[in-house]
Amino acid sequence: MRTFRTILYFSLLAVSAFTLLSRPYLLEQIRAEKIAAWWILTGPLLFGVLFLIYMIDELNRSKKQTHQSKHVLLTLIFGLIVLVFLLPSSFREYKTRTATQISSAKFLNELWLSKDARVRTLVIMAASCQIKTNQEWTKIIELGLSDLDPMVQNAAKIALQEHLGIELNHDHSLQDAKGLLEKWKNSL
Numbered sequence: 001m002r003t004f005r006t007i008l009y010f011s012l013l014a015v016s017a018f019t020l021l022s023r024p025y026l027l028e029q030i031r032a033e034k035i036a037a038w039w040i041l042t043g044p045l046l047f048g049v050l051f052l053i054y055m056i057d058e059l060n061r062s063k064k065q066t067h068q069s070k071h072v073l074l075t076l077i078f079g080l081i082v083l084v085f086l087l088p089s090s091f092r093e094y095k096t097r098t099a100t101q102i103s104s105a106k107f108l109n110e111l112w113l114s115k116d117a118r119v120r121t122l123v124i125m126a127a128s129c130q131i132k133t134n135q136e137w138t139k140i141i142e143l144g145l146s147d148l149d150p151m152v153q154n155a156a157k158i159a160l161q162e163h164l165g166i167e168l169n170h171d172h173s174l175q176d177a178k179g180l181l182e183k184w185k186n187s188l
Helices: 002-031 039-064 071-097 105-112 117-130 134-146 150-164 174-187
Strands: none
Touching: 002 039, 002 071, 039 071, 105 117, 105 134, 117 134, 117 150, 134 150, 134 174, 150 174
């Protein structure tokens, strides 16, 4: 049993040291997309599992002893400090690397659901720059022209002008813009 504790203790130290020292290299490789994002989670999760096993063993050992040791409390504090530094930043990095690509139509469609008209306006402008397929672009512009907010409608008109290479006067109504979009869709 003593050998098990020794191996567990040194494994904890080795994993925590390796995780802390290799973190900058892992981040560099993940950001360069040379390795998968889940590698950033392996060290903290392995440390967490080993630390949990170690704490269970320490608590069982302290129950068998007649006097309570402050060693368990210090070990718990050390482990929690290491986990507090490693886990949140690792999960944030993992979540950032596995999130939907910003330039994808799926991401823009998710943003379109915002209640803020400014966000929807930015979606229209981003879509006019990013989306290359006519079907997806047309869908976003139609949504913009059908929006209740005039700011979003104007952004859709501007995107339509730029895409079609025409100039819409301020006299042109929303219906005129929708008609132009329909004519353009039918000409494809």
